[in-house]
Amino acid sequence: MKPAVIQMVSQDDIPANLQRARALLEQAAADGARLAVLPENFAAMGRRDAAAIGRAEALGQGPILPWLKNTARDLRLWIVAGTLPLPPADAPQAKARACSLLVDDHGEQVARYDKLHLFDVDVADNRGRYRESDDYAHGAKVVVADTPVGKLGLTVCYDLRFPELYSALREAGAELISAPAAFTAVTGAAHWEVLIRARAIETQCYVLAAAQGGVHPGERETHGHAAIVDPWGRILAERSKGEAVLLADRDPEQQASIRARMPVASHRRFFPQDAMRPAYTSE
Numbered sequence: 534m535k536p537a538v539i540q541m542v543s544q545d546d547i548p549a550n551l552q553r554a555r556a557l558l559e560q561a562a563a564d565g566a567r568l569a570v571l572p573e574n575f576a577a578m579g580r581r582d583a584a585a586i587g588r589a590e591a592l593g594q595g596p597i598l599p600w601l602k603n604t605a606r607d608l609r610l611w612i613v614a615g616t617l618p619l620p621p622a623d624a625p626q627a628k629a630r631a632c633s634l635l636v637d638d639h640g641e642q643v644a645r646y647d648k649l650h651l652f653d654v655d656v657a658d659n660r661g662r663y664r665e666s667d668d669y670a671h672g673a674k675v676v677v678a679d680t681p682v683g684k685l686g687l688t689v690c691y692d693l694r695f696p697e698l699y700s701a702l703r704e705a706g707a708e709l710i711s712a713p714a715a716f717t718a719v720t721g722a723a724h725w726e727v728l729i730r731a732r733a734i735e736t737q738c739y740v741l742a743a744a745q746g747g748v749h750p751g752e753r754e755t756h757g758h759a760a761i762v763d764p765w766g767r768i769l770a771e772r773s774k775g776e777a778v779l780l781a782d783r784d785p786e787q788q789a790s791i792r793a794r795m796p797v798a799s800h801r802r803f804f805p806q807d808a809m810r811p812a813y814t815s816e
Contacts, residue, residue, distance in 0.1 A: 534567070534681075534682050534683075534782055534783040534784075534785070535564075535565050535566050535567055535682070535780050535781070535782055535783070536566060536567070536568045536569070536570070536682045536709060536739070536741050536761065536780070536781065536783060537561040537564070537566035537568070537569040537570070537778055537779060537780045538569070538570045538741050538742060538743040538744075538759050538760070538761055538770075538778075538779050539554070539557045539558065539561065539569055539570065539571050539572060539575075539743050539759070539777070539778055539779075540572065540743065540744050540745070540746045540757060540759035540772050540775070540776060540777040540778075540779070541553060541554065541557065541571070541572050541575055541745055541746070541776055542745065542746060542747030542748070542749070542755075542775060542776060543572070543574055543575055543576070543577065543578040543745060543749065544578060544579065544749060544750060545577060545578060545579040545580050545749075545750045547576050547577050547586075547596060547597065548596065550575060550576050550577060550578075551576060551596065551597070551600045553776070554571060554575055554576070554604075555600075555604055557776060557777075557778050558571075558604055558608055558610060558612065559608060560778045561610065561778045561780065562608040562609065562610045564778065564780050565780065566610065566780055567610070567611060567680075567681040567682050568610070568611040568612070568613070568680050568681060568682050568685070569610055569611070569612055569613070569778075570612075570613040570615070570711045570713055570741045570743040571612065571613065571614055571615035571713060571743055572615045572713045572714060572715060572743040572744050572745045572759070573615050573616045573631075573689055573690050573713045573714050573715040573743075573745065574615065574616055574617075574715050574745065575614070575615040575616075575617075575713075576597050576615075576617055577617075578715070578745065578749040578750065578753070579749050579750030579751050579753060581668075583618040583629050583668040583669065584618070584628070584629055584668065586617070586618050586629075587617075587618035587619050587620050587629035588620065588625060588626065590617065590618075590619055591619060591620050591622075591625035592625055597614075597617050598617075601614050601634065601636055601640075602636060602640035602641075602642075603640060605636045605637065605638055605639070605640045606638070606639055606640035608638075609638045610638055611635070611636065611637050611638055611643075611680055611681060611682075612635075612636045613633060613634070613635055613685075613687070613711045613713065613741075613743075614633065614634040614635075614636060615633065615713040615743060616631045616632060616633050616648065616689055616690075616713060617632055617634070618630070618631065618632070618668070618669070619632040619634075619645075622645075627670070628669065628670040629668065629669055629670070630647035630648065630669055630670055630671075630672055631647065631648035631651070631665065631669045631672075631689060632645060632646070632647050632648070633645070633646045633647075633648070633687050633688075633689050633711070633713060634646075635678055635680070635685065635687065638681075643678050643679075643680075644676050644678035644687065645676070646672065646674070646676040646687035646688070646689070647670075647671075647672025647673070647674070648665075648669070648671075648672050648689040648690070648691070648692065649671060649672045649673070649675075649692060649695075649698060650671075650691045650692050650694070650695055650698075651665035651666045651669055651671060651691065652665045652690065652691040653665060653666050656717050656719050656720060657719055658717055658718060658719045658753075658754065659751075659752040659753070659754070660717075660751065660752070660753055663717075665691075675698065675701045675702060675705060677702060677705040677706055677707050680709075682709060682783050683708035683709050683739075683783060683785065684706045684707050684708045684709070685707065685708075685709050685710070685711060686699075686702030686703075686705065686707030686709070686710040686711070686738070687710075687711055688702070688710060688711065688712050689712070689713055689714070690712070690713065690714040690715060690716065692712070693712055693714070693728040693729065693732060694724075694728065696731070696732065696735060699732045699735065699736050699738075700735070700736070700801075702736065702738075703736040703737070703738060703798060704798070707736065707738055708738055708739070708783075708785075708788065709738055709739040709740075709741060709783065710732065710733075710736065710738045710739070710740050710741065711741045711743070712729060712732070712740055712741065712742045712743070713742075713743040713744075714742060714743065714744050714745070715744070715745040715755050716744065716745075716755060716756040717753075717754070717755065717756065718754040718755060718756050720756070721755070721756020721757070721758065722756060725742075725756055725758055726758065726760075726768075729742045729760060729762050730762055730766045730768070731766075733762040733763065733764060733765075733766050734764075734765070734766040735797070736764075737764040737788065737791055737792050737795070737797065737798075738764055739761065739762065739763055739764060739781075739783055739788070740760075740761070740762040741761055742758075742759060742760045742761070742762065743759050744756065744757050744758060744759035744760075745757070746758065746759065746772070746773070746774045746775060746776075746777075747774055747775060757772065757773055757774040757775070758771060758772070758773055759771065759772050759777055759779055760772075760779070761779055761780075761781040763781075763784075763787075763788075764787075764788050764791045764792070765791055769781035
């Protein structure tokens with residue numbers, strides 16, 4: 534029942550990034566992980582050709598998807614492939630999505646989550662302005678899938694700021710939630726730990742927070758602090774910067790006990806779909 538999270542310092546060289554990711558996943562498998570989560574943009578950071586990368590992968594001409602399937606099969610390891618740019622499966626010429634794939638230990642795709650919330654913000658760092666929507670389209674679906682370590686909900690980075698998504702994942706049966714990320718150094722220092730612990734506490738799920746942690750092309754610096762958080766909000770494993778492989782045991786009995794002693798799911802009086810309804814009426 535051991536999940537792992539990976540921390541990387543990815544650059545703009547795809548083959549080099551895949552080589553480093555393979556070495557880190559080999560370490561996770563050797564340490565007994567059944568599932569490992571790679572960070573956001575694990576295969577490329579700082580590239581401005583997301584559309585071209587995505588089209589090549591969708592048409593079977595790119596290196597990332599074959600690498601992913603072969604690595605999962607070779608290591609007998611389930612992998613959450615952070616994010617990579619991919620257009621919809623039925624429209625290879627469409628705008629890419631920031632896609633998080635779940636691949637099983639036979640190299641078969643089990644689930645696909647397209648990032649719902651895109652990072653269009655201004656940050657007081659060297660870059661200053663981030664507009665993910667220039668390169669990506671929004672996803673539209675909440676995704677939960679069965680894995681050897683439990684029912685896994687899929688999210689990505691900026692999603693952490695939207696608790697209604699996490700409530701929907703818990704409602705759909707999630708026991709663990711993956712959150713591959715590339716938080717900026719500025720926003721990460723302010724909010725990363727608070728967010729990953731809050732999402733774990735309110736859903737009573739394990740949060741598998743893979744991260745980028747270092748300096749990347751274009752003077753972009755990421756916060757790091759990859760972590761595994763338990764359903765009580767305790768950080769079971771963490772690394773501040775640089776490459777890392779972090780593992781922790783999932784304890785289903787402890788998780789069930791937490792949920793039984795504090796049954797917040799049955800106490801809820803507001804549901805995600807209620808956000809579309811007015812809170813007050815004039816009557």
